[in-house]
Amino acid sequence: ELKVEQNPLFLSMQEGKNYTIYCNYSTTSDRLYWYRQDPGKSLESLFVLLSNGAVKQEGRLMASLDTKARLSTLHITAAVHDLSATYFCAVATFTNFGNEKLTFGTGTRLTIIP
């Protein structure tokens, strides 16, 4: 059974600081997604990482994937209040017919303090 672990689960950080959220998973996969969820809202897709060594950046967020280590990171640079949200990673596995399923991590609730 695939396990997807995120840490930390809760993170409070000051504006302007840098930090990294980690996503570890227990089985082979070379496809991973990051999502953002604001309180009471749905999930918004942030990044799709499709191969070992993939790196994607959007604004103050950068995601990377190391499939050999079974690890993805979401790095936040110079945090601003608008980044306060819960962030989920989701690991893709495939059925016998090649269709994709996602297993989600438990989420990291990020609070940016002015």
Place this chain on the structure above:
Amino acid sequence: DADVTQTPRNRITKTGKRIMLECSQTKGHDRMYWYRQDPGLGLRLIYYSFDVKDINKGEISDGYSVSRQAQAKFSLSLESAIPNQTALYFCATSDFRGRQFFGPGTRLTVL
């Protein structure tokens, strides 16, 4: 208009009642999914469907059933609701590339 819609958005019901949650999409995707979200547990897959004739159980399907009425519609039923099914339910769709697009969610409370 939203690409993935869910009805109702909020529902309060009593133990033992049958409940149906509906999901519709205009994205033209073949693949649809139902998840539930509980605090501290992330999203867990209940059922998924890769086309109209395909239905598969996810990791927590007990107590739930689904119907794929058309490419655009995927319904989730709780045959006899119980309090530990109180949760936030999300429908999602995806195309062959895999990225999933989520509906706004249905908040279900079972008393």
